[in-house]
Each structure stands twice: as structure tokens, then as C-alpha cells.
Amino acid sequence: MLSRLSSAKIRPLARNLPRRPSQTAAPRDTSRDNHEGRRQQTMKHLMETRVRDAIEKAMASGALLPGEIPGVVVEEPKSEDHGDYATTVALAMAKTWKMPPRNVAGILLAHFGNDDGLFSRLEIAGPGFLNATVAPSAWADVLHTVHSLGSEYGKNTLGAGQKIMVEFVSANPTGPLHVGHGRGAAVGDAMANILRHSGFDVTREYYINDSGRQIRTLGRSTYLRLKELAGQTVEFPGDCYQGDYIREIARAVREETPGILSMDEDAAVMLCARRAADIILEGIRQDLCDFGVTHDIWFSEQSLYDSGAVDAALESFKQTGQVYLKDGAWWFATSALGDEKDRVVIRQNGLTTYFASDIAYHQNKYARGFDKVIDVWGADHHGYIPRLAAAVEASGIARERFSVILVKLVNLLRGGEQVAMSTRSGEFVTLREVMDEVGPDMARFIFLSRHHESPLDFDLEAAKSQEKDNPVFYIQYAHARIASIFKLAGERGIPMFREKEPSARLLTEPEETRVLKKMAQYPEVVERAALFQEPHRVAFFLTELAALFHAFYNQHRVLTEDPELCRARLYLAEGVRVLVHGGLSLLGVKAPEHM
RNA sequence: GCGCCUGUAGCUCAGAUGGAUAGAGCAACGGACUUCUAAUCCGUAGGCCGCAGGUUCGAGUCCUGCCAGGCGCGCCA
Structure with missing residues (x-):
């Protein structure tokens, strides 16, 4: 049924927002470094800078062959034994510098600046990794950043103020929304939130197929x-x-x-x-x-006919010959721009096709000043992408300005039995029913905790039977726990933390450091979610953060006798609360004070 | 037949630019509440990362071929 909500992706379009950060990472990084203050300097960036400095110094001293400074790769090792950050630059550059990787790593280590003691341990490991462990007390800075920025923490400047439209749901007004639309709604809405957090000027739009x-x-x-x-x-x-x-x-x-x-x-x-x-x-x-979704604009397909926009678009393409007459129908020459074949825009019977109005619609979007347009479609429409992309390009719009997020349809189950889904037959489970059964928070989180292109089995019975034991509550519980701690602290008259809590440096227990390290990753998680158009990254981050907080909570007391430590831990807890609250709000999930 | 997507623990799914010993939740088993919410935590067990080649110092990740499932291939939307 729904044309738009159904979905697939195609190679050329994948370039819209590149799947491989390499295409944008380098320019992005340098531009960011030039905008001191506009971005949040993370621990990882500090590490990158120091590695780069070490390379420069080594080259200057003649220890390394002089030449271009390579792109520095800093990653976060999976195992804590390998430190907090590792660079593989010695492995990657061994050939260029004509030296065994471990020797390169040794040279980097010798030139590594650590006078301020930021790193408590630096070592060469394995085939040539340079591993660095951040001094536990240094993580306190992350916490100061979280507190000073509050809900702003995690924002980035990827969008640089560009206007972007996310068109999503756009279900035909011929029947109620079903669960498949729910997934599209959750993904589109969260994507819009994440893009806004990434510096885009975001507009949510719903295209009404009220013609045809x-x-x-x-x-x-x-x-x-x-x-x-x-x-x-x-x-x-x-x-x-x-x-x-x-x-x-x-x-x-x-x-x-x-x-x-x-x-x-x-x-x-x-x-x-x-x-x-x-x-x-x-x-x-x-x-x-x-469901928590509000569109800024509801755009009528019929209005494109009423205003003459469809005719005008077709007419101009007739002038250029890109729309031509054959076998009594008018065709758009999409195959010249990457499509498999040309497509009909006006049928023999004189009626326009859906494609015709879609061309006018997308021209209209860019005419309204949007720098970028993202359409969220169901995966069954992936074959439609090349022709629309061709039309956009034929309209003089750079292809990178158009992209499609394909959302796989939801396979709805009830107790392991598949539920038939078809609007026409009237057999389907509506979004309304799902919300009534499992609640909007649970539904949204389930939709957002998987990659949107992987198929989703949504079993209503299983969701309900997990009533008390599921990832949404797991995260919400962390938030409620923290709220509860503060409530009790207030009742006991325990003094609260200060603006920039100096005792944050007392947070050196492993469980505390793990929480701080996770918090430090948040800005990058948001940025990657925007860059790759993958909102599920935020959901996974929150689960991990909640897990680390729960582990800390079970191991240590926040309201402890030592007043300095108590303040420091309240400071930590509030930081976690801010992140959980902010992250959940990106996903459109509530963060309750108590459960 | 052609194209796209998916294939990772019993189940549902993550896995960053190609990095070190592939992770989480659920389910199973064993522990932890006179102490800030046990909707939690700790531990155990569980894997030819669909199969086969290739590139690489190194592949779940990149390339090729094959297998399985989903979707698409209309003068429908």
C-alpha cells in the first residue's frame, strides 16, 4: 500500500551520506580543529593530536623519513588490557617508512609528549600497536564538559546550519497506520532529532498521496x-x-x-x-x-496538480527532450542517468503516473531552499530510487543532496505465529493496537534498536512477556535510579555538587572510570549516527551506558560517608542522568523519574 | 533470469577506517538485597561470523563465485 513507506538502496546514492567516513573524515576533522570552541574536544582527539605531534617530531629529528603526515587512526581497543586508545599508524606506515612496525612504534613512543601526565601508561604491543591509557583522574574533565554543556553535550557541527528535510511516514490516506509505518515513523523522527543535534536545520514533512x-x-x-x-x-x-x-x-x-x-x-x-x-x-x-511524532509540514500531492507544478515540470523536460513520446505514452529518459530503463510519466490514457508528481514534488523541495533531502521509504521501494535520483539530477540538483533511508518492513508475530499484513484485505495490526498493547516507548525502542535495513521480527507476545525485563526499562531504570538517589539526598540534606566539582578527580574506581569513558564517546556516537544515518547507534550506546552505571551502582554507594566522595559521585550520577535523558529524547523515549 | 538487502551464540541483534582473545540482551545454570529502587549486579556455559576461494603483516569487515531468505524488476502506488 503505502508507497513511500515501503524501501532499498543503490550504490550511487550511498554516497549521499557516505558509509565510509574516509570520504569526509579528513576534511571534517581539519575544519573542526579550526573552529576552536564550536566543537567539543574529546579525549580521543587529544590522543590523535599527540600522535600527530610525535610523528612530526620524529620526522624533524630524522628518526623517521620526512614526508607527508599520514591520517592518524586512533581506535578504542575492545580489551581494557590494551589501554584506552591505540594507534595503528605504525602498522599502516611500516612500508612507507621502510621499517618494521614495532620499530616505528618505538620511535613514536620516544617522541610522544606526555609531560602533563595525561597518560598513565604508554606501551608498544602486538605487531606494532601503540597503546595509551589515560590517567583515571584525567577523565574528570569529561564530566566537567558534560555539566557545563548540559543537554548541549553530544552536539556536533556536521550540518553546519544546512537546511535538511526528512520526509517520512507519508502513508497513503487509505487506511490506518500499521506497524511497518511505525518503524518508519520511529526511524524518521529519531533521525530528524539526531540531525538537529548535528547542526542541521531540520524540517519534518509528510507527503499526502491524495491524488490518483x-x-x-x-x-x-x-x-x-x-x-x-x-x-x-x-x-x-x-x-x-x-x-x-x-x-x-x-x-x-x-x-x-x-x-x-x-x-x-x-x-x-x-x-x-x-x-x-x-x-x-x-x-x-x-x-x-x-507515538510522539509531529510533522512540521503536511504536503498535498494534489496541490502539485492544482498549482500546475506537475505540468510545468513535464513541459520543461519535454523542451529538453528528456521527456519524449513513444507508443502513445510520454517517457522520462532516466536510463541516461543510471536507471535500468526509461519510465513512463504520462500513460496512453493521458493520466500521469505517480512518478510524474514525485518529480514535481522533489523539485519543489529544493525550490523551498533545502540543501539536503532525506526520504524514508519502506524497503520494497528500493527499485524506485534510481528513477527518482535520475529525476533529481535531471532537475539540476547535485545527487549528493538527495538520499533515501530504506526501512525494512516489520514482520509482525503473535506468539511465534505470523500475522498477515495487507491494507486492502483489512487484515493488519495497526500501530494503534501495538501502542495499546506494549506502549509507545517499548515500540519505539524496539524499532530503533536494530539497524533499519535489517529485517525486524516484532513478536507482540514476546514483547509483553518481557514486561519487566527489556532494554527500554533497563535504560529508563538507570534514569529513575539516579532521580531516586537525588530525591533521597535532598531529604537527607546532603550538600550537592558544585558547578565544577574539583573532587571529580576522586572518581578513580574502575567502575567509575568505565562510566566516564563511555560518556566521552557520546559526541562521536551522535555524529556517526547522523553521518551514517543510523539512529540505532544511540540506542546501543544508551544500553551500554546504563549497564556501566548499574554495575557502578551495585559496587559502590553514591551516598557515602565521605562528603567529598559523595559529592563527586552525585556529580557523576547527574552526568549520567543528563546523557540518558538526552539520548532517550533523541529516540523519542521518555525518561521517567520513578518506575 | 537480473538488481538490491540480509545471513554472527538456542532466540533477538551489535560489531567503528581492515586490527590484538568476535560482544550485548533474552533463554539456561550458580551466586548477591538489615545498606541510595533486585525492573539491578557478579559468575558459568554457549561460536567453521552461510560456504569456498582471493587481496593483506592482519578479514566478521574488502574482492570474486556459490548457497539460503526477503524485497524489487508495471503505461500501479
Whole structure:
């Protein structure tokens, strides 16, 4: 049914927001370094800088062959035994510098600046890694940053103020939203939040397919149900919408317009279509609202016909010859721009195709000043991407400015049994029902805790049976626990931490350091989620942060006798709370004070 | 047939630019609450990363071929 919500990706488009950061990482990094203060300097960047400095010094002293400074790779080793950061530059450059990797690493180590004692341990390991362990007390700076920035912590400047539109859901107004739309809604909304956090000026838009055959079918379905209500026996065709909601709409139309059946049939069907679409759209709007999704703009497809935009677009392409007449139909020459074949825009019968209005629609988007446009589609529409990308390019818009997030459809199960899903047949589980059963938070988190391109089995029974034991509550519980600590601290009159808590340097227990290290990763997680268009990264980060906090909580007391340590730990707890709250809000999930 | 996506622990899924001993949750088993919320924690067990080649000092990750599943291939949306 839904055209847009259904989804796939294609090679050229993957360039929109590159999957490989290498394409943007280098320029991004340097530009950032030039904007002191606009970005949040992370521990990882400090490490990168020092490695680079070591290379420069080694080259200057003649220990290394002089030449271009290579891109420095700093990674976070999986095992704590390998320190907090490791660089593989010695391995990568061994050939260029004509020296065994371990020797290169040794030279880097000898030139590594650590006068301030930022690193408590530096060593060469394995085939030529240079491992560095940050002094536990140095992590306190991360916490100061979190506190001074508050909910701003984690923001980045990737977008640099560019206007970006995320068009998502865009379900046809022919029936209620189902779970598949829910996934698209959750992904699109979270993506929009993450992009806003990454410096984009974001607009959420819903494209209403209120034109075309399906709307006429909707009108006809409603009209036939109206006849039924009037006691007439009608044959209800299989290609009409079977769902019970059509009957309800028919009743509403009969109340509003009692004489409708005595009207001219064409006019009556048209009226039915318009009313049915309005009623359904209002329901969709309400469902989305309860799901926590609000679109800034609801854009009507019909308006593109009414304003002449579709005709104008086609006409201009006829002028250039990119739209041409063949076999009685008008074709768009998309194959010249990467599509498999040319596509029809005006059929033999004179009616335009969906593609025709989509061309005008996308021209309209850019004409409104958007630098970038992201469409969120269901994966079954992936074959549609090349032709639309071709149309965008033919319209004089750089291909990188258009991208599509494909969301795999949801495989809905109930107790292991697959639930059939088809709007036309009327057999489907609505988003509304899912929200009623498991709650919007649970539903959103399930949608967002997997890569959007991996298939999703959503078992309603399993979700409910996990009532008390699931990742959403796990994260929310961490938030509630912290809130509870502060409530008790307030009741006991325990003095709160100061603006920049000096005793944060007391947080040197392994469990505390692990929490701080995780907090330090947050800005990069948000940035990567934006860069790769992968909101699930935030969900996984939050689970990890919550786990580390729970582990800390079980091992150490926050409200302890030592007043300095107590303040430091409150300071830590509040930092975690800020991140959990902020991260959950990116995902559109509530962060409760108590559970 | 062609194209795209997916294939990692019994189940659901992560896995960063190609890095060191592949991770988490659920399920299973064994422990931890007179102490800030046990919706938690600690531990044990669980793996030819679909298969086979290739590139590389190094491959779950890149290349090629194959297998399995999903989706697409319309003058539908």
C-alpha cells in the first residue's frame, strides 16, 4: 500500500551520506580543529593530536623519513588490557617508512609528549600497536564538559546550519497506520532529532498521496458501504478496501450528508473519497501524535496538480527532450542517468503516473531552499530510487543532496505465529493496537534498536512477556535510579555538587572510570549516527551506558560517608542522568523519574 | 533470469577506517538485597561470523563465485 513507506538502496546514492567516513573524515576533522570552541574536544582527539605531534617530531629529528603526515587512526581497543586508545599508524606506515612496525612504534613512543601526565601508561604491543591509557583522574574533565554543556553535550557541527528535510511516514490516506509505518515513523523522527543535534536545520514533512487511483478506490469503497447501510445489496469488489473502518467512515458521511445517495454517483464518490481521506488522515495524525511524532509540514500531492507544478515540470523536460513520446505514452529518459530503463510519466490514457508528481514534488523541495533531502521509504521501494535520483539530477540538483533511508518492513508475530499484513484485505495490526498493547516507548525502542535495513521480527507476545525485563526499562531504570538517589539526598540534606566539582578527580574506581569513558564517546556516537544515518547507534550506546552505571551502582554507594566522595559521585550520577535523558529524547523515549 | 538487502551464540541483534582473545540482551545454570529502587549486579556455559576461494603483516569487515531468505524488476502506488 503505502508507497513511500515501503524501501532499498543503490550504490550511487550511498554516497549521499557516505558509509565510509574516509570520504569526509579528513576534511571534517581539519575544519573542526579550526573552529576552536564550536566543537567539543574529546579525549580521543587529544590522543590523535599527540600522535600527530610525535610523528612530526620524529620526522624533524630524522628518526623517521620526512614526508607527508599520514591520517592518524586512533581506535578504542575492545580489551581494557590494551589501554584506552591505540594507534595503528605504525602498522599502516611500516612500508612507507621502510621499517618494521614495532620499530616505528618505538620511535613514536620516544617522541610522544606526555609531560602533563595525561597518560598513565604508554606501551608498544602486538605487531606494532601503540597503546595509551589515560590517567583515571584525567577523565574528570569529561564530566566537567558534560555539566557545563548540559543537554548541549553530544552536539556536533556536521550540518553546519544546512537546511535538511526528512520526509517520512507519508502513508497513503487509505487506511490506518500499521506497524511497518511505525518503524518508519520511529526511524524518521529519531533521525530528524539526531540531525538537529548535528547542526542541521531540520524540517519534518509528510507527503499526502491524495491524488490518483487509490483515492478513487477509497471513495468507491466508502460509497458502496454507504449503499449497504441504506439496505441495498451490493457486490463489494476485491480491489476495494475491506477494512471495517470503511464502514465507520460511511456512517459518518451519511450523518454529514444524508442525501448523498440521491446525488450524481460520480460526485458522491468524489465526496466520499475526500471525506474518507480527511477522516483517515486525521486518525493518522492522532496516531503519530500519540507515538510522539509531529510533522512540521503536511504536503498535498494534489496541490502539485492544482498549482500546475506537475505540468510545468513535464513541459520543461519535454523542451529538453528528456521527456519524449513513444507508443502513445510520454517517457522520462532516466536510463541516461543510471536507471535500468526509461519510465513512463504520462500513460496512453493521458493520466500521469505517480512518478510524474514525485518529480514535481522533489523539485519543489529544493525550490523551498533545502540543501539536503532525506526520504524514508519502506524497503520494497528500493527499485524506485534510481528513477527518482535520475529525476533529481535531471532537475539540476547535485545527487549528493538527495538520499533515501530504506526501512525494512516489520514482520509482525503473535506468539511465534505470523500475522498477515495487507491494507486492502483489512487484515493488519495497526500501530494503534501495538501502542495499546506494549506502549509507545517499548515500540519505539524496539524499532530503533536494530539497524533499519535489517529485517525486524516484532513478536507482540514476546514483547509483553518481557514486561519487566527489556532494554527500554533497563535504560529508563538507570534514569529513575539516579532521580531516586537525588530525591533521597535532598531529604537527607546532603550538600550537592558544585558547578565544577574539583573532587571529580576522586572518581578513580574502575567502575567509575568505565562510566566516564563511555560518556566521552557520546559526541562521536551522535555524529556517526547522523553521518551514517543510523539512529540505532544511540540506542546501543544508551544500553551500554546504563549497564556501566548499574554495575557502578551495585559496587559502590553514591551516598557515602565521605562528603567529598559523595559529592563527586552525585556529580557523576547527574552526568549520567543528563546523557540518558538526552539520548532517550533523541529516540523519542521518555525518561521517567520513578518506575 | 537480473538488481538490491540480509545471513554472527538456542532466540533477538551489535560489531567503528581492515586490527590484538568476535560482544550485548533474552533463554539456561550458580551466586548477591538489615545498606541510595533486585525492573539491578557478579559468575558459568554457549561460536567453521552461510560456504569456498582471493587481496593483506592482519578479514566478521574488502574482492570474486556459490548457497539460503526477503524485497524489487508495471503505461500501479
